[in-house]
Amino acid sequence: MKHFTKLAIAAAVAGMTAGAAMAQELYTPNLAYRTGPFAATGIPLMNGQADYLAMLNARDGGIGGVPINAEECETGYSTEKGVECYEKVKSTAIVTQPWSTGITLQVLPKTNVDEIPILAPGYGFSPMMDGKTFQWAYNTPAGYWDAADMIIQYLEGQGSLEGKKIAFLHLDHPFGKEPLPILEMHSADKGFELVPIPVGLKEMQNQSAQWLQVRRERPDYVVMWGWGAMNAGAITEAVKTKFPMENMVGVWWSGHDADLAIVGDKGKGYKSISWSFPNMDAPVMADIKKYVVDAGNSKSNETEMQGVFYGRGIVISAILAEGIHAAQEEFGTAQIDAKQLRWGLENIDMTEERIAELGLDGMVPPFKTSCSDHTGRSGGWMLEWDGEKFVKVSDHLMPNVDGYKALVAEKAAEYAEANAPWSVNEACDG
Template sequence: MTTVFRNVQRAALVVSVAAAMLVPALPALAQTNDQFVALPSYRVGPYGANGQSFYGGFVDYLNYVNLKEGGVNGVKLGWEECETEYNNAKGVECYERLKAKSSASKGTAYHTMSTGISYALVDKTAADKVPLVMMGYGRTDAVDGSVFPYAFPLVTTYQMQVSAIVKFLASKNGGSLAGKKIVYLYHDSAYGKEPIVALEAEAKLGKFNLVEIPVAHPGNEQGAQWLKIRQENPDYVIFWGWGVMNQTALKAAQKVGYSRDKMIGSWWAGSEEDTVPAGEAAKGYMSATWNVAGKNVPLIADIEKVVYGAGKGNMQDRNKVGSVLYNRGVSAAVVTVEAIRGAQAKFGKGKVMSGDEMRWAFENLNLTSARLQQVGATGLLPEIKTSCDNHEGSGKVKIQQWDGAKWVVVSDWIEGNKSLIHPLFKATAAQYAKEKGITPACMKS
């Protein structure tokens, strides 16, 4: 019996050590005088590799601000992660758990990196008076702050992104796509469906033929879809993929002989996690982006020096520092910290900001080129200026292309057709307000 017991102890110890090695380095639970930032993240499952890079960059920047500046005006940043596995129900569970960690901040601002989870939290975060920040994803109609005061689809929405992609493709064809055929190959989820109304409006306006082809989650089975694409023989494929779906699509395109330089993806289908595993099949493929890759951004280089130099880096694979999704996570953290600074400037420096105070800050962001340069984030993201009428704040993207080894930016900033797109989400926001009994109104400062 003693031998059996010892064997059980050893087995339990091995399991515990192995589990500990899989858990990302986290600080101790935030103290009461810390600005607690909730992180409903995902690092496992079919999209885990993407989450590891994004949230790794996010955490590294929070650590960087603590190490470099001692926090924000003396207020240290604390955080805690909760694994959602990109699952809506688990995302809601994580939100309920994390908001209770700090009665002062209620989590500061929630970055779920999931359109589905964001949809599930829109009403909850509004009721709890804490910002839901959807940088490059989520509900497009939340741009209307008079209806969605606590939801912020910052930088660029899916609808404006797809409009910018259409504008880019038109520029490659003398300014018009009339008579062309475009396939929209998309993740069959809220994420993939969000841009459809805008793309259909663009097709009607631009007089091109649109063929919509969904792919079931997680997207590792696309044989039938690519057979149809080969039959349709489109001029271009606009691709709204995520996770394993992306590398699968690139390999499938190569298999059926469809040129990858005629494929252009969303920014969630344009990372090294998508192209490197696809090998030669990825060369020439393009995607939208709002942030650059690489360590030539001064802030990224300094994070590596300060955080990893102190042995406090969050990435287990340090080679991913400077990747598209890592830098995107840093950009999301930069916006969050700048909002904390803005809130403190109005409501009291050196104090922990509440969710409601953070709402004001996100609605009054003014990230200028000069400020981005001060932070060291020039080129990392576009200028952002928000208001009650515009919770998006930018509406611009760049196009990048995979050269077989790295992403290369091949366009300047492109803004979607705002006069076409904004009325679309204004209409759905008005419908949402009617269904929920909301009287649209801008909140007082």
Template sequence: MKKKFPYFNCFTYIIFMGFLEVMAAKGIYVPLFTYRTGPFAGSGIPNANGMSDYLNMLNERDGGIGGVPLIVEECETGYNTKKGVECYEKVKPKNPVVINPYSTGITLQLIPKAPVDKIPVHSMGYGLSAAADGSVFPWVFNYPSTYWNQASAIIKYIGHQEGGMSNLKGKKIGFIFLESGYGREPIPLFEELAGELGYELFTIPVAFKESQNQSSHWLKVRKEKPDWMIMWGWGVMNPTAIKEATRIRFNMEKFVGVWWSGGEDDARPAGKAAKGYKSQISTE
């Protein structure tokens, strides 16, 4: 039987494995890369609070891990790749047990550093999808899912809704995404599947500065007349895209977002017109 680990238990397990290396130390150093500031602070603040509360709870309830206290220290990245790398260089001398970058851009910069510095990088459900191959990336962990897993699940869902994967042939699928490492990550898989399944793919990048003004992007969608739309958004891009989709009267039953585009605050601004919009949930 396949054993399943809850989300935070997996994080605890990685910390515990590192603990074996630092039993003689005064504590287990766990830096938290946070983005309480910057354009995505709306999501970064609750993420940072949750991780901080969880690790501090382990200290108060269990005395840490195996009786060794956790030393928790935040380093603010503002979801900025350069600042994230600076945080890494700042905490590296303190022998961190694991780095959780909380950013695909930062993760991509740290992947080549991890095997050299022998510091595990845990990109939980984000980052480089290929890093799931431990034989190639032994220092990178992306449990519980990758962006390729999620992209594949969305295409399978669309195929199911169309009555079978073979029915995707000749369909047109639009992909609107935040112009970033995160947003571009699933494109190679979508292109590969387009070749295999016969659907037509067109992409619409959205620069961060355009996140709140997507009128021209959705005019392109109206012109292209896709059968389905997939969104890889983040932050304010999500509610803006959903509202624009309703304005061009796109069929919301055929609009699917990745899990970072699935918050209630993403759909709520469009009101009842957003009914039918869905997002994929990351699963094992």
């Protein structure tokens, strides 16, 4: 009732000052990458994000009655361009969406000074889950260490990993190196041999050397941390070398429908861990069609909209919208600022009921953030390519965060010390 009254008062004030309200907006720029070697994955993600927010603008007048301005600043996935975009938009933005682990790592040291929250759903620096140390950064709803842990859990569920060999095919980039601490920890604990196989940015489309090594090593499994053109290159080589696809598992950025469609039935069995799932029957899809697609305001198409990445883009914008909504209720104003959004992002409670209320049925697991937990621990599902599309082949999986809690604390402390003086959220007792 308190929050309702606050918003009612804010709405009344806005109504009395209609001219001023018309000029208001929630500025949530996106550091997009629709060009460059990662464009194939960037485009559906950006389209899903944009369409969800466009739907809110058309259906609801924005969030809390304030329109959302989600303009894109093109980075081409370049860290240098990403930092330029950040500097360009930071004066009026209420959030930073870096869309690259490299850009995230460059922007992260600036957060305590600029006081603009980073929203990096499912990517970025894994210890950002420690909200007390990284009070302005959110890798909601699941991080890379969560992904690595769930993949190993799933593989172990197929049989003991003792004495097995796992090849880790990864982009030779900060993104590709993120899961190594967890994979190395599990290698020591579970007795399997980890064989890292890096793929350089210039080798993404021609991985003959890497797959020669795979053939030579004869691993029991290949875990792939790929992105953009690397995914299609790896999957094509795996088929060509007749690697058993059922023994190949990717991170959620390596589960892109278009990459598997290239090989079709030959890709059957390939798997990808995921914290999102496309559901064309979800009510939100009908609203997007009605308010955005039918109005001619979408850059997407029917095939793309059925895919994992478009649906994930929708979920990402829904997470942002929930953070904004929580902040509006708490502070009694629809026109929130970056500091208020920081509070909102660490007070998201995405229950099954709320997911249904938002029309996101089956598209994301429940999760809840807090001042100490900036990830929310949604867990995810193992998806498998059936020759035409990705389907769920597991129950809801959850990472064993307690197993690497000490590592999170250690790496967060190292980061704070290396970037001293580093401000932490002393009010957070978690």
